[in-house]
Amino acid sequence: MVPSTTEYESLLRDAELRVTRPRLAVLGAVYENPHADTNSIIEAVRQDLPEVSHQAVYDVLRAFTSAGLIRHIQPPGSVARYESRVGDNHHHIVCRSCGAIADVDCAVGHAPCLTASEDHGYVIDEAEVVYRGLCPDCAAKPNPDQSPRKESRV
């Protein structure tokens, strides 16, 4: 599931991106921490490379996103998050209580809900679905504090 350093290097070269220590570390952090926010990624990267600046991580994440290596998601009420699963049109479910995020595959057929009943003349090319509800942990405890935690616990 999680590639090796050599594989990360190939991923970068295939995307015509330069191979640097910060980039390998960021790519590894995104693969090992699904749906992590930028701050978590910075912390993970600094386990290996303590001197990496936050700006470098922001730059690298943006470069990876526009190269299609990773995906940038932004659940309502949350800061930006990143994931390594790309190109398969999956969606997300967000826990109302703790903010945990899980992947959800398409419900109906290959591209569900892509046909809106009334498109107002828009040319629609993509539909993203965000499910909301309670994760197994929060559903178990009846009424804990309702405030979402900052950390995802996927």
Place this chain on the structure above:
Amino acid sequence: MVPSTTEYESLLRDAELRVTRPRLAVLGAVYENPHADTNSIIEAVRQDLPEVSHQAVYDVLRAFTSAGLIRHIQPPGSVARYESRVGDNHHHIVCRSCGAIADVDCAVGHAPCLTASEDHGYVIDEAEVVYRGLCPDCAAKPNPDQSPRKESRV
């Protein structure tokens, strides 16, 4: 479509909210400017009441949202927006080019896509769909600048 001042007052009283001039103005602004962001609402309110503080508008919008009078939406890459259409499970289409937002009714049946193929043990109670594409205007001009404008042009 757009209620009168008296009707706004009834809406507030029915929701057990105090009736004040700022609140009437904010409610009117949300009804008259669908999908407006907070700043646009502040500007609209100040047409009537030039002295209203931004903080009051933030407070009022939050009070209305938790009372269910209006709905708070947060399209990826955009600031918070508000709309008066509540309780009918509709979705939104966002123009990639200019950021315009339009309402879209449910595509399939009453609550489409609510059945995920694999729910990871989550208790799902809502699905929100964000369609992406080009609005009629932007689809007409082949290649304008791709940067979204700040203002919605709905």
Place this chain on the structure above:
DNA sequence: TTCTTTACTTGACTGGTTCAAGAAAAGCGC
């Protein structure tokens, strides 16, 4: 190894949103 290009560091800054304390107004009972 040298050179050019791209990436990274440093430090300041922006803008939407929130916090906190006090003044003003709404709505209740009289």
Place this chain on the structure above:
DNA sequence: GCGCTTTTCTTGAACCAGTCAAGTAAAGAA
């Protein structure tokens, strides 16, 4: 209407994710 209590609004500061800008360092090509 009149005062009293509670909620709302004003004022002003603060927060924080993310961005900008200038200069240094490193990658990769020749």
